[in-house]
Amino acid sequence: MILELGEFTRVEGNGKAEVIIENGEVKEARVKIVEGPRFFELLTLGRYYWDVPDLEARICAICYLAHSFASVLGIENAFGVKVPEEIQLLRELGLIGEILESHSLHLYLLVAPDLFGYPDAIRMASKHGEIVREGLALKAFGNYIREVIGGREIHGINVKPGGFGRYPTEDELEKIDKSCDALLRFAKRAVNIFATQEVFGAVPEYHIATDGYLYGEKLIASDGERFDYFEHIEEKSLPYSFAKQSHYKESVFMTGALSRLMVKSDRLTPIAKELFEQHREKLSRGNVSLNNLAQAIELVYSLERAKEIVGKLLDHGVKGENVPIEPKEGEGIGYVEAPRGVLIHHYRIDENGNITYSNIITPTALNHALMELSLYEEARKHYGAVDENFLKHKLEETVRAFDPCISCSVHLVRL
Amino acid sequence: MKLGVFELTDCGGCALNILFLYEKLFDLLEFYEIKEFHMASSFKEHDHLDVAIVTGTVSCQRDLEVLRHARNYSNYLIALGTCATHGSVQGAVEGKIRDKLEKVYGTRANTMKALDPKPVVEYVAVDFALPGCPYDKMEIYQLLIDLAKGVEPIKKDYPVCIECKLNEYECVLVKKGLPCLGPITVGGCNAICVKSKLGCIGCRGPLPKEANPAGEFEILRNLGYDEEYLRRKFKTFARGELRW
Ligand code: SF4
Ligand code: SF4
Numbered sequence: 001m002i003l004e005l006g007e008f009t010r011v012e013g014n015g016k017a018e019v020i021i022e023n024g025e026v027k028e029a030r031v032k033i034v035e036g037p038r039f040f041e042l043l044t045l046g047r048y049y050w051d052v053p054d055l056e057a058r059i060c061a062i063c064y065l066a067h068s069f070a071s072v073l074g075i076e077n078a079f080g081v082k083v084p085e086e087i088q089l090l091r092e093l094g095l096i097g098e099i100l101e102s103h104s105l106h107l108y109l110l111v112a113p114d115l116f117g118y119p120d121a122i123r124m125a126s127k128h129g130e131i132v133r134e135g136l137a138l139k140a141f142g143n144y145i146r147e148v149i150g151g152r153e154i155h156g157i158n159v160k161p162g163g164f165g166r167y168p169t170e171d172e173l174e175k176i177d178k179s180c181d182a183l184l185r186f187a188k189r190a191v192n193i194f195a196t197q198e199v200f201g202a203v204p205e206y207h208i209a210t211d212g213y214l215y216g217e218k219l220i221a222s223d224g225e226r227f228d229y230f231e232h233i234e235e236k237s238l239p240y241s242f243a244k245q246s247h248y249k250e251s252v253f254m255t256g257a258l259s260r261l262m263v264k265s266d267r268l269t270p271i272a273k274e275l276f277e278q279h280r281e282k283l284s285r286g287n288v289s290l291n292n293l294a295q296a297i298e299l300v301y302s303l304e305r306a307k308e309i310v311g312k313l314l315d316h317g318v319k320g321e322n323v324p325i326e327p328k329e330g331e332g333i334g335y336v337e338a339p340r341g342v343l344i345h346h347y348r349i350d351e352n353g354n355i356t357y358s359n360i361i362t363p364t365a366l367n368h369a370l371m372e373l374s375l376y377e378e379a380r381k382h383y384g385a386v387d388e389n390f391l392k393h394k395l396e397e398t399v400r401a402f403d404p405c406i407s408c409s410v411h412l413v414r415l
Numbered sequence: 416m417k418l419g420v421f422e423l424t425d426c427g428g429c430a431l432n433i434l435f436l437y438e439k440l441f442d443l444l445e446f447y448e449i450k451e452f453h454m455a456s457s458f459k460e461h462d463h464l465d466v467a468i469v470t471g472t473v474s475c476q477r478d479l480e481v482l483r484h485a486r487n488y489s490n491y492l493i494a495l496g497t498c499a500t501h502g503s504v505q506g507a508v509e510g511k512i513r514d515k516l517e518k519v520y521g522t523r524a525n526t527m528k529a530l531d532p533k534p535v536v537e538y539v540a541v542d543f544a545l546p547g548c549p550y551d552k553m554e555i556y557q558l559l560i561d562l563a564k565g566v567e568p569i570k571k572d573y574p575v576c577i578e579c580k581l582n583e584y585e586c587v588l589v590k591k592g593l594p595c596l597g598p599i600t601v602g603g604c605n606a607i608c609v610k611s612k613l614g615c616i617g618c619r620g621p622l623p624k625e626a627n628p629a630g631e632f633e634i635l636r637n638l639g640y641d642e643e644y645l646r647r648k649f650k651t652f653a654r655g656e657l658r659w
Contacts, residue, residue: 009457012427014477036424036474036529038505039515048644054616055651058504058548061428109434109455120456122444136437143435151611153435154428154549155618158611165611237520396457405427 003379005392005399010110010120012062012405017395019379026383029375031368031399041358049075049327049353054157056345059360060405061154062105065098065146066338068159070345070360073215075161076325077332078349083323086313087163090149093176093309094159095214095336096302097145100138102339103257103295103302106403107190108135111292114397115197131193134186138299141179145306148172163322173310173318180307184271187299191275194296201288201398202374205251207259208233208342208366213267213305215336221248222263228333229344229361245368246361252369255341256403257294258283269304272297288374289401295339327353338363340403364404374398416465416563420452421485423471423478424505424532428549429496430454430470435552443556446563464489466562468555469535472498472506476528479538486539491562495555497548499535501620502654504548506532507647534654543568548618548652551604571603574622575615578606587614592638594648599626620653 005017014035020028040059044052052075053068060067069091076083109121112131118124125132143153148168151158158165206223210216218226225232235246247253261268261283265276275297276283283290327349334345341363348357378398382391422430434440434455450460467489473479486492497503508515512531513523536544545554561568575597579586587609588595595614597606601622608615621628628649635645 007453009453009459010455012431012454014422014424014453036472036478036527036532037516037519038424038474038532039508039519040504041519042508042510042515043504047647051616051648055504058426058428061426061431061549064426064428105431105434113457119458120449120452122440122449122456123458125441139435140437151613152607153552154432156611157608157613157616160613165608165613237522 003388003391005395008396008399008404010113011400011403012060015399015404017375017399019375019383019395021383024384026376026379029372029379031371031375040360044355044358047355049161049349049355052347052355053159053161054155056360057155057157059362062102062405063098063338063340063343064155065094065150065159066336066343067345068150069095069215070334070336070343071347072159072161073334073336074332074345074347075334075349077334078330078347079161079325079328079332080330081162081323081325083163086316086319087323089309089313090164090168091159092214093145093306094149096306096309097142097149099142099214099298099302099339101142101146102403103299104135104138104142106339107194107292107295107299108132108139110403111400112193114400115193134189138183138186141183144179145176148176160322162325164320167318167320170314170318173314177307177310177314180303180310184300184303187296187303188271188275190296190299191279191293194293195279195282197289197292199282199285199287199289200378200394201401202252202370202377203286204254204288204370206248206253207262208248208253208255209259209263210335210337210342213260213264213337215334217335219335219342220263221253222259229346233361233366235361235365245372246366247369252373253366254288254370255363255366256291257298257339257341258286258288258291259341260337261294261297262286269301269308271304272301275300288370288398291401291403295403327351331357340364340367340405342366362405364402367402367404371399371402371404374402416447417450417462418447418466418468418559419450419464419485419489420454420468421470421481422454423469423481423499423535424474425471425496425498425503427454429498432549432552433468433555436556439556443559447559462488466491466493466559468493468495470495470499472502472532472534473530473538474505474532475530479530482535482538491542492539493543493545493555493558494535494541495545496550497546497618497620497652500544500546501652502532502534503618503652506534506654507651508532546601546620547603550619554603571601572622572624573602574598574626575600575602575604575606575609575619578602578604579609582606582610584609587612588634594635594638594640594645596631596649599628599631617649617652
């Protein structure tokens with residue numbers, strides 16, 4: 001017998017799951033991405049490097065900046081370009097904006113309705129309007145940062161190899177500074193709300209993240225390894241899905257907010273660190289549902305860190321100078337933390353600056369194996385004990401904890 | 416009025432942009448009841464709809480079924496965003512579907528029933544086509560308000576250039592020689608990329624009628640841009656539509 005989970009709702013993109021039951025026992029769970037393929041690797045092949053980040057952004061609207069930054073980093077690494085601190089800080093600020101926008105969308109609009117027992121945030125707003133509005137305020141602020149740094153809320157083209165089209169003004173930076181203080185209270189409340197959520201989902205064997213908090217030169221894993229993705233991550237295609245599945249050293253791993261906290265808690269800002277310590281024991285259990293609480297702590301981190309960055313930029317004044325680029329033959333990888341975890345863009349470029357090879361690996365594809373394992377374990381735990389609708393609801397909640405982004409995961413991989 | 420939002424294959428941006436209306440979303444809810452919007456709600460009622468919004472391209476059999484359902488159950492169908500109106504980036508990847516599958520997934524088997532990506536408008540009649548990758552969120556707000564109030568919506572029919580002039584942005588084509596597609600792209604975004612001092616990449620799709628893509632192509636070629644480069648740039652968002 002196959003138990004079908006219709007198309008997931010309150011997740012980005014189109015996906016389904018099926019749980020295979022034989023002789024009254026759960027045998028297997030499969031996550032199927034039913035969204036059509038988009039062939040981004042073919043789209044950028046042969047194109048001039050300058051135009052590529054704008055195209056890659058279109059992989060996903062929720063995390064478009066993570067895609068354009070990963071693309072820019074891959075291109076800069078291929079050319080051996082290094083950017084000064086000012087540009088690094090502005091990039092980090094952009095990624096923070098995206099974390100705020102994406103985590104608040106996920107926590108308040110997609111997950112909170114489960115906690116409060118509503119089908120969506122709009123209906124939830126009738127009784128809990130305040131909470132929903134706090135979420136919208138955080139999301140709008142994240143989007144404001146994305147507009148200032150990225151050029152538009154969605155798919156701005158301001159992020160460029162070597163720098164930016166336009167640099168933020170002092171007014172814009174001051175506005176960001178003020179909002180950070182005002183919103184911190186909401187973010188702290190989010191931590192309290194999501195700390196009460198029950199714990200479910202599988203426990204990964206390893207966590208994987210980039211070596212810097214929001215982007216880096218290499219990947220790091222919870223076993224202390226520092227590596228390039230092709231050294232230890234193995235991918236395979238699946239016959240029933242438009243996404244690929246990955247393993248680290250042949251084991252199931254996780255990437256995302258929980259992973260970042262587990263391997264990089266030493267970099268947290270003061271209040272976020274305190275909250276992390278307070279919930280450390282619970283988070284250390286490692287079940288995927290704790291990703292929600294980890295995201296809430298990252299809301300706090302993002303606001304604190306954005307304030308630090310803006311402070312530095314205002315102190316030094318923004319010079320707004322791009323690093324000039326001379327195209328040459330090369331190969332480079334960009335590692336970025338998208339809100340949902342590690343995102344990898346890998347390019348080869350010819351001497352004219354045209355792309356000859358591209359490989360993109362997204363967090364949802366990286367988490368695919370863990371998602372199936374979690375569904376399998378949840379299904380085993382509840383099958384037979386609860387009625388089918390309740391079981392389906394539980395399974396859907398499990399998928400949602402990953403904050404899967406299906407648009408991202410549908411397009412793959414080595415040419 | 417009953418509203419449904421249906422997402423085919425895309426980046427999620429055009430559906431997400433509706434949620435980015437924030438408080439204005441609650442204004443829309445004065446007129447509309449959301450019957451289906453899978454990104455935002457687990458609530459779903461298979462019912463007749465007054466307005467169906469469809470985003471994305473038809474890229475697999477499932478998309479086609481969703482689109483047919485949306486068309487058959489609604490009075491007004493809005494193709495929302497450049498994916499739905501022109502094919503956007505995924506529509507620009509040339510070649511046969513099985514060849515593409517082989518290159519990317521290493522097999523010609525098409526077990527998931529992928530289709531060559533095409534815009535919604537190539538499969539069904541639509542009542543409104545609102546391009547933009549993504550569109551400006553106030554555009555969908557205005558269109559939905561107009562429909563609810565029975566007002567005939569206004570269609571944008573001017574190039575991005577007009578918005579540069581209104582904002583007094585320096586022309587990046589004339590002054591910097593950048594390959595800006597503003598002259599042949601439909602306006603409505605407030606020339607936001609030119610605000611970043613960059614050339615328009617044409618994400619709102621080609622301006623019909625007066626636009627002169629051949630002329631623009633000639634100008635850019637004379638500036639020294641490679642023909643193949645320009646050809647791919649022109650076709651990025653609008654699947655083979657700009658001919659010259
Ligand atoms: S038109 Fe652009 S923003 Fe809209 S869904 Fe398509 S790719 Fe995304
Ligand atoms: S300026 Fe061009 S590329 Fe930018 S948003 Fe407007 S139409 Fe799209």
